[in-house]
Amino acid sequence: MNILTALARLLIFPGLLFAVPAAWFFLWVERKAVALMQGRIGPPFMQPFWDFIKLMGKGTPNRSGIAGALMRVWPLIAVSAAAGAVGLLPVLPKSGGFEGDLILLLALLELPSMCIIAAGFSSRSIFGEIGSAREAALSVSYNIVFLLAIVSVAASQHTFRLEAMAQGKDSPLYWLGVLAILVCLPAKLHINPFSLPNAEQEIYSGPMTEYAGPELAMWELSHGLEWVAATGLVATLIAPHVTLAWVAGLLFVAFSFAVVLLLSAVATATARLAIDTTVRFYWQCTLIFAVLAISSALFMRFRS
Amino acid sequence: MKLWNRLMCTARRKSPWLFHMNAGSCNGCDIELVASLTPRYDAEQLGVRLEGSPRHADILCITGPVTNNAVNAIKTVYGQVLGPKAVVAIGSCPATTNVFIDSRTLAGPLNKHVPVDVFVPGCPPRPDAIIQGVARAAQILAERGNAPALTDVVIAEIVEPVRAEVQP
Numbered sequence: 001m002n003i004l005t006a007l008a009r010l011l012i013f014p015g016l017l018f019a020v021p022a023a024w025f026f027l028w029v030e031r032k033a034v035a036l037m038q039g040r041i042g043p044p045f046m047q048p049f050w051d052f053i054k055l056m057g058k059g060t061p062n063r064s065g066i067a068g069a070l071m072r073v074w075p076l077i078a079v080s081a082a083a084g085a086v087g088l089l090p091v092l093p094k095s096g097g098f099e100g101d102l103i104l105l106l107a108l109l110e111l112p113s114m115c116i117i118a119a120g121f122s123s124r125s126i127f128g129e130i131g132s133a134r135e136a137a138l139s140v141s142y143n144i145v146f147l148l149a150i151v152s153v154a155a156s157q158h159t160f161r162l163e164a165m166a167q168g169k170d171s172p173l174y175w176l177g178v179l180a181i182l183v184c185l186p187a188k189l190h191i192n193p194f195s196l197p198n199a200e201q202e203i204y205s206g207p208m209t210e211y212a213g214p215e216l217a218m219w220e221l222s223h224g225l226e227w228v229a230a231t232g233l234v235a236t237l238i239a240p241h242v243t244l245a246w247v248a249g250l251l252f253v254a255f256s257f258a259v260v261l262l263l264s265a266v267a268t269a270t271a272r273l274a275i276d277t278t279v280r281f282y283w284q285c286t287l288i289f290a291v292l293a294i295s296s297a298l299f300m301r302f303r304s
Numbered sequence: 305m306k307l308w309n310r311l312m313c314t315a316r317r318k319s320p321w322l323f324h325m326n327a328g329s330c331n332g333c334d335i336e337l338v339a340s341l342t343p344r345y346d347a348e349q350l351g352v353r354l355e356g357s358p359r360h361a362d363i364l365c366i367t368g369p370v371t372n373n374a375v376n377a378i379k380t381v382y383g384q385v386l387g388p389k390a391v392v393a394i395g396s397c398p399a400t401t402n403v404f405i406d407s408r409t410l411a412g413p414l415n416k417h418v419p420v421d422v423f424v425p426g427c428p429p430r431p432d433a434i435i436q437g438v439a440r441a442a443q444i445l446a447e448r449g450n451a452p453a454l455t456d457v458v459i460a461e462i463v464e465p466v467r468a469e470v471q472p
Binding site for chain 1: 311312314315316318319321343346348349351354355356357359360362386387388
C-alpha cells in the first residue's frame with residue numbers, strides 16, 4: 001500500500017468523505033428504528049446533521065489551564081481515531097492492507113472509549129467521574145471477550161491481516177468468533193442494555209455532562225464514526241467475497257445497515273442493566289464461549 | 305458567511321434540545337412534558353430531545369411556582385445553559401404562581417428571576433400545547449441567534465386538540 005492509496009482510503013473511501021455522512025446516517029437509522037419499534041414516527045432524515053450544525057454554533061464555557069485544554073483535545077483524538085479505524089477497513093477487494101493491520105484497527109477502535117474515560121475524569125464533574133468509572137469497568141469486561149473473539153478468528157485463519165482474514169469463512173469457529181464480536185458491540189457502542197456509562201437522566205449524561213457546543217458535536221460525531229467502524233468490522237467479516245469494487249462497497253453498506261438494525265432492535269427490546277449484572281454477563285456467560293473459541297482455534301492450529 | 309448563518313438558523317429551528325427543571329411543581333406539568341415525548345405525541349419528530357445535562361440544552365423548560373429554595377438553583381442552571389438559549393415556562397404556576405399566590409414560601413413568578421421567552425399556560429397544559437410552545441421557542445432561537453436582548457414575550461395558545469378518527 002503506497003502513500004497515495006493510504007491517503008485515498010483515509011480521506012475518501014471508506015475514510016472521512018464516506019464515513020462522516022455514513023455516521024450521521026447510522027445515527028439517524030438507530031434513532032428512527034428505535035422510534036418505529038416503539039410506535040413513534042421518529043426524527044426526520046437530516047436530524048443528526050442539524051444537531052451537529054447547531055452544536056457547532058453554540059458557545060462553550062470558559063475553561064482555563066490544563067484541564068480546559070484537555071477537554072478540548074479529547075473529543076478531537078476520539079474523532080480522528082474512529083475515522084482512522086474506518087479508513088483501515090478492507091472494504092474494496094484487493095485494497096491491500098498490511099500484516100498486522102487488525103491490531104492497529106483494534107487499537108484505534110479502543111481509543112475513543114479511552115478518551116471518554118479520560119474526558120469524564122478531566123471534566124471534574126462528579127457525574128462525569130461516575131460515568132468514566134462505569135465506562136472503565138465496562139471496557140475491562142467486554143474487551144476480554146472482544147479481543148479473545150478476534151484472536152480466535154485470526155488464529156483460525158492464520159493471519160492478522162484483515163483482508164486475508166475476511167476471505168476464508170469455511171470453519172464454524174469463524175462464525176462463533178463473529179457471534180462473540182456481535183455480543184460485544186452493544187457495550188462498545190453504549191446502547192441498551194449496556195448504556196450505563198452515559199446513562200441518560202440517571203447520572204445526567206455520564207462523562208459528557210460538562211461538554212457543550214463544538215466539543216459535544218465532536219463527541220456525537222465520534223460516536224457515529226464508532227458505529228460505522230464497529231458495524232463495518234462485522235460487515236467486512238461476514239460479507240461474501242466479490243471482485244467487483246462497487247458491488248463490494250454496496251455489500252459493505254448493506255451489511256452494516258443490517259447490523260445497525262439488529263443492534264437497534266436489541267436496544268429497543270431491552271432495558272439498561274446495572275453495572276454488576278453487566279460485568280457478570282460478560283465474565284460469566286460470554287467469556288466461556290470466547291475461551292472455547294480460542295482454545296479450539298489453537299487446538300486445530302496445532303493439529304493441522 | 306451568509307450561507308452559514310442561514311444554515312445555523314435552520315439547524316437551531318430543527319434541533320431544540322430540552323432541559324427540564326422542576327421549581328417546586330406539583331408534578332402535573334412534569335408528567336405532561338414527559339407525555340409529549342411518548343408515542344402518542346412524539347415530539348422527536350421536531351428533533352426534540354430531552355437532555356440530561358443543562359450544558360447540552362438549548363431550551364430550558366421550567367415548571368412550578370418558583371419556591372424560595374429553587375431561586376438559586378434556577379439561576380445556576382440558567383447560567384449553565386450555553387447560548388443561544390431560550391426559556392419556556394410550562395404551566396400557570398411559573399407565569400402567575402397560580403393558586404399559591406401570596407404564599408410566604410414563594411419567590412415567583414419566574415420572570416422576576418430569569419428572562420422567559422414563551423409561556424405555556426394551563427394547569428397542567430396539554431402535551432400538544434407544550435410541543436407548540438417548544439416549537440415557538442425554537443423559532444425564537446433561530447431568529448434571535450446569539451443576541452441576548454429580549455424583545456417581547458410570546459404566550460403560546462392552547463391549541464384545540466385534533467381528534468383522531470377511532471376505527472371501530
